[in-house]
Amino acid sequence: MPHTLLDTKALEDVLKKFADARDWQQFHSPKNLAMALTGEVGELVEIFQWRTEEESWLVAQAPETAQHVRQELADVALYLIRLASVLKVDLNAAIQDKLVINAKKYPPL
Amino acid sequence: MPHTLLDTKALEDVLKKFADARDWQQFHSPKNLAMALTGEVGELVEIFQWRTEEESWLVAQAPETAQHVRQELADVALYLIRLASVLKVDLNAAIQDKLVINAKKYPPL
Amino acid sequence: MPHTLLDTKALEDVLKKFADARDWQQFHSPKNLAMALTGEVGELVEIFQWRTEEESWLVAQAPETAQHVRQELADVALYLIRLASVLKVDLNAAIQDKLVINAKKYPPL
Amino acid sequence: MPHTLLDTKALEDVLKKFADARDWQQFHSPKNLAMALTGEVGELVEIFQWRTEEESWLVAQAPETAQHVRQELADVALYLIRLASVLKVDLNAAIQDKLVINAKKYPPL
Numbered sequence: 001m002p003h004t005l006l007d008t009k010a011l012e013d014v015l016k017k018f019a020d021a022r023d024w025q026q027f028h029s030p031k032n033l034a035m036a037l038t039g040e041v042g043e044l045v046e047i048f049q050w051r052t053e054e055e056s057w058l059v060a061q062a063p064e065t066a067q068h069v070r071q072e073l074a075d076v077a078l079y080l081i082r083l084a085s086v087l088k089v090d091l092n093a094a095i096q097d098k099l100v101i102n103a104k105k106y107p108p109l
Numbered sequence: 110m111p112h113t114l115l116d117t118k119a120l121e122d123v124l125k126k127f128a129d130a131r132d133w134q135q136f137h138s139p140k141n142l143a144m145a146l147t148g149e150v151g152e153l154v155e156i157f158q159w160r161t162e163e164e165s166w167l168v169a170q171a172p173e174t175a176q177h178v179r180q181e182l183a184d185v186a187l188y189l190i191r192l193a194s195v196l197k198v199d200l201n202a203a204i205q206d207k208l209v210i211n212a213k214k215y216p217p218l
Numbered sequence: 219m220p221h222t223l224l225d226t227k228a229l230e231d232v233l234k235k236f237a238d239a240r241d242w243q244q245f246h247s248p249k250n251l252a253m254a255l256t257g258e259v260g261e262l263v264e265i266f267q268w269r270t271e272e273e274s275w276l277v278a279q280a281p282e283t284a285q286h287v288r289q290e291l292a293d294v295a296l297y298l299i300r301l302a303s304v305l306k307v308d309l310n311a312a313i314q315d316k317l318v319i320n321a322k323k324y325p326p327l
Numbered sequence: 328m329p330h331t332l333l334d335t336k337a338l339e340d341v342l343k344k345f346a347d348a349r350d351w352q353q354f355h356s357p358k359n360l361a362m363a364l365t366g367e368v369g370e371l372v373e374i375f376q377w378r379t380e381e382e383s384w385l386v387a388q389a390p391e392t393a394q395h396v397r398q399e400l401a402d403v404a405l406y407l408i409r410l411a412s413v414l415k416v417d418l419n420a421a422i423q424d425k426l427v428i429n430a431k432k433y434p435p436l
Contacts, residue, residue: 095187
């Protein structure tokens with residue numbers, strides 16, 4: 001595995017500056033960010049809820065959902081990276097460790 | 110803003126190989142992955158639910174939660190990146206576009 | 219404990235008729251309803267995400283959130299009851315059994 | 328429509344006594360209960376995530392999931408009723424109002 005699977009540094013910096021410039025640090029506790037992440041995942045799931053699995057493959061191409069799904073995926077990513085950042089969790093290292101655990105738990109066929 | 114805020118390519122490749130080696134493509138429809146993402150966010154939120162905002166700052170340091178929160182953050186990241194990947198959404202581009210929208214919607218102070 | 223803690227019969231009937239009258243049975247698989255439940259919980263959580271615990275006590279009284287929180291609580295209830303209904307789960311019995319389990323797991327002080 | 332679609336009074340009383348007997352009022356802020364609700368919905372969704380819509384009809388009958396899904400449905404119900412209760416929201420009235428709104432928004436065929 002490469003040393004870095006997901007480099008979040010640049011985005012963490014942008015998000016910190018974005019929050020600082022709006023005086024949002026007071027709202028960005030880990031507890032609150034975990035809730036915000038939940039809310040965004042809820043909005044993402046709503047795109048899929050009445051679609052079949054087969055239809056779900058098309059949501060990023062279909063004109064009526066393409067922009068929406070991109071925006072909701074982005075929102076989830078933004079809150080996830082921000083949450084890891086305020087918790088001072090190295091998300092890349094956490095991912096690497098979890099992949100090792102998963103590979104042991106679910107051996108390849 | 111730098112051209113790349115979040116480079117997901119290396120992780121997308123690892124996750125694709127991981128799924129292929131276990132014959133998991135059949136399960137990894139966007140609809141199913143959105144549900145799996147929900148489940149993992151639920152597990153992450155459970156860490157915070159009975160903690161105050163103040164206590165929530167400590168979960169990544171406190172010995173009884175440090176590993177757990179790292180693992181749940183990783184799980185959320187893994188399903189998010191995998192979902193964007195199977196949808197063929199360029200998550201970096203989606204993030205950049207969403208940040209522009211957010212900056213207009215919430216001007217700095 | 220009284221024999222019936224939560225009588226869902228009347229609401230189940232109303233929801234079934236509501237779905238039938240709109241030809242929604244085709245969408246109301248348990249999988250889809252579980253997703254819809256998630257989406258509604260996400261909307262409910264959004265009301266609380268930037269509020270402190272103390273502020274959260276006031277959301278059902280504060281004019282800017284009172285109607286919203288009532289509607290989201292209702293939406294969550296509607297999908298939960300509908301999901302239990304299509305699964306033919308007796309929610310009252312399930313609740314009674316779970317309360318016995320919880321009482322054993324968490325003895326009173 | 329009958330006057331009462333969902334009578335939550337008996338369950339609210341049981342849940343209040345349950346919390347009081349364990350000194351849990353300190354944890355049961357609306358914000359925290361909304362998070363706990365999220366966590367339980369996440370556990371419920373996990374039952375469905377890798378199952379097809381067709382398979383999802385069977386989870387309450389299949390021996391490997393029947394008890395699990397009943398328990399998770401109960402957990403979601405318990406936190407939902409408790410949340411409405413601490414917010415002093417009349418869930419039955421909220422449901423009746425929401426059904427009127429829904430009927431206008433989605434007229435029958």
